[in-house]
Amino acid sequence: MEKRTKRKKTKKWWILTPLIILFVIILVVGGYILSIINNVEDTFNTKMHEPIESIDTEKAAKKTEDAKPLNILLLGVDQRGDDPGRSDALMVLSLKPNKEEMQLISIPRDTRTLIVGRSTEDKINHAYAFGGPDMAVQTVENFLDVELDYFVRINMEGLKELVDELGTITVDNEIEWSDGNYQFTKGPVEMDGNKTLAYVRMRKQDPQGDFGRTERQRKVIQAIINEGANVGNVTKVHDVIGIMGNNMASSLNFDNMKSLLNNYRSTRKNVTSYLMEGSGETIDGIYYYIVPDEEVAKVREMIIN
Template identity: 60%
Template sequence: MKRTKKNSKSKKLWLKIPLVIILLLVLGVGVYAYSVYHNAKETVNNKMHDPVDAIDPDVTKKKVKATEPLNILLLGIDQRSNDKGRSDALIVLSLDPANDKMQLISIPRDTRTTIIGKGFADKINHAYAYGGSDMSVATVENFLDIDLDYYVRMNMEGLQELVDQLGTISVNNEIAWNDGKYDFTTGPVEMDGDKTMHFVRMRKQDPNGDFGRTKRQRQVIEGIVNKGASVGSVGKINGVIDILGHNMATNLDFDDMKKLLRGYKDTRKNIVSYQMKGSGTYIKTNGKDIYYLVVPDEEISKVHGMISGNGQ
């Protein structure tokens, strides 16, 4: 039907939040001023557009034209020199225009699953290291038994630049901590790019560990979406476009983005977040005990239903 360890504790864990939805919303503010429109079109089509074999563009374009629900894979890449990188953030963004609903489902990076194109089980975030965005898309589709219509990947450095370009973002922080540089209190927190990176990187002081970190990733996405939707300066819009052009890749072209803007922009009115659950265990792999998160079939079925519109 479908397009058939613990990891390094480096402080560069993830957080490169891709967000095509931000671009879609930002382009809606003064987009028809020629300079902005032209810059956006050139950047998207010549710098960002990167199709993958796992997604049939003709099928997706028909769904967009009919304003049907869409699924977008967001990949946050920790890419270093001489290393292709791994997708330390994997989020399925589902857009339901009929109900003005946006759903963000995080897939833990240590999740053990079959890597499509390799034929063996490994951590789901390794799919990107093995075969880039194409293999990541195919692997997530197989894991959740869904079709993905688009993907967006963004480098870590781009997140910080993006928040700084927007000015600041605001999130509702649920636990208090101090990381030696910033004091994070409970309640609303205003953050620039650097503080945002500290917010999403923290793990050791969070009683929920990596699960708490992925929740903060989704909070930051929501903060960026909300701030991006209110940006009214042409200078900021051009700045956002340039940052995304240097840090983001997607199979969306400019016409796709315009159609999403028109038919799907209200989906941000109702944002639902969910974190896939599983149990951590060590499995001997190539003679080494490697940490994996094993997600039970019942959880996979639940998330499949949520994405397919059959969830509770």
């Protein structure tokens, strides 16, 4: 796999996971949505708001009101049925209004680290499976030695509902494959919700593995954004908010989100992204991604400065 040693500019879209894009949508058009949907506050506070012990909500709210730099843990979870799922996408979003900067740090899901609360080393994405967002937050804070102010989680199953609500979406597919149920040819591919899930979940047939899957997820969300922007779909905003309420959770409440909309818009002027670097290693028959201490220290400096 090609090494990435420089900070990526926003045109490197492959690293932007569905979770990130949905969150940026809220920052960009959230004010409009909040002004036309009467029950958004209720959706945020009763369906999406999920406070956790490891985050001091009063301290985070004060920092948000005062437009201080914030660190938000973003979790993309592929949860099915009663399985709590693992955090397939795990990123730290740093908002720095003093620098008018938004920074995205992606942590490879197989990264080996101490799982806080279990006193064992394991893949970092297992923290969510073991103890939900609370353990995930504590584990990432310990790994990077930074303070997290909020978390946001979205279940990938919500993509299916979003696509079906909008009708269909079309993406420009770059590799050809079949999963037995659907045939994906190169070029434009029109998809309903079920086909969309098959498209974003495939990994083994992609020569880029997880990185290729992330790029396909990005394309799907971009297609959802484009379809949702159509005038004919404006009346569906209410239903889209409902779907997000059923598939998204956050320690942010409605007032926190309003403060973000008011105080952090300037952070969209300069968006950078970075994928933590390391190397693969098999330990006791299990594959892990080993991130050296020097890389962890480098990323910590990127976040706090």
